[in-house]
Amino acid sequence: MSSDFIEPGQPIHKIYLIYSGWAFRYRLLRDGRKQIINFALPGDYLGVSFSQSDGMRFGATAVTDLEVGIVSYASFTRAFGERPDLAIQAASVIEREAILVEEALVAVGKLTARQRIAWLIVDICRRWRDAVASEDGLQDFPFTQNHIADALGLSLVHVNKSLRALKLVGLIKIEGGKIRPVDEARLMRFSEGQHV
């Protein structure tokens, strides 16, 4: 019961647009470990691609219940014949996602465990605000510590200890199992290595 809706290696046939809920895109290693490439929230697309390949290079898993729009890959491709400007839209989608992945690479490559976690929380909150425009900010941080570990290149145990440390210094709260930033600006500065 892995709630995958895209399986790595499967032929490409659909593009998904998330209406509500959370998901993530991941790649599998040969030994079964997974690296989460990015998290997807309402407004994000999954599966947009111009390159023919044997099958999906990644998998996608639902984290919560999900409402999605689905476009068959065939009609996606066909659409460019009639409305070539759509290609630019699609390219923008790919590019936006690529920028996210680049930022994840910087975080995983250069930041400490605590900074990475801070970065992820801030990034999720910012994207939630941009996409859903709730002035309240993010109500529920929907990921488990295991998700965080798989996304940030850390072990589950170390994620847990780092979260407690962040909580201890007052950068985050954990209420009812849910992570919340206390002061997002401060958390962001911390993730950028400035003293808090």
Next chain:
Amino acid sequence: MSSDFIEPGQPIHKIYLIYSGWAFRYRLLRDGRKQIINFALPGDYLGVSFSQSDGMRFGATAVTDLEVGIVSYASFTRAFGERPDLAIQAASVIEREAILVEEALVAVGKLTARQRIAWLIVDICRRWRDAVASEDGLQDFPFTQNHIADALGLSLVHVNKSLRALKLVGLIKIEGGKIRPVDEARLMRFSEGQHV
């Protein structure tokens, strides 16, 4: 004398196509460290983008002497009016690069230092072969250990020690300061965590 030809933060005005030579794309952290996002070799584009932004999100540095083709961003944008199919080409360029970055994220997130280095060498060799089609394979691995460190999220010292370890077990050679794979298939298996 940093040989940057794209400066982070500068307004976008040009797209580069590399004819010959090596370069890399990087992001700066606030404390001055840099994360190399990807290496670029002949046939690779730098600066292709559909999203308006205040300035380049990354910098690009020449590693060797470089021959490049340059297209102004204005004419790049204009071209889509006349030849909308070009948008698909450009999107493919962005997507291909995004795939590289995803693979780097997996390597940095999940592999040991030695495996990361092996992965990078194999990746560079493969792309060289695909782009330049020299049956000889890569003559010169053009990067310094510092470049490798900045690309893989490792310290210079650790890169050095890992390289010697790879040399010791016969996975690579270092001749005249140049790194070369001994057996690329074996190196690839090693980077994937299978016993060599």
Next chain:
DNA sequence: CGGCAGTTTGAATATTATCAAGGGATGTGG
């Protein structure tokens, strides 16, 4: 020759992973 960029090494330290175990909440079948 002197300087510079790149590489190499050892020692001490810090960060992170692994192993092992247990706790709390939730759900399901008997």
Next chain:
DNA sequence: CCACATCCCTTGATAATATTCAAACTGCCG
């Protein structure tokens, strides 16, 4: 309703991995 399983979180101890610091060596070039 209880017994059991499962998933997620938590903690401590130990080991592996990587960083930092300091120093020195190399080849090359002006």
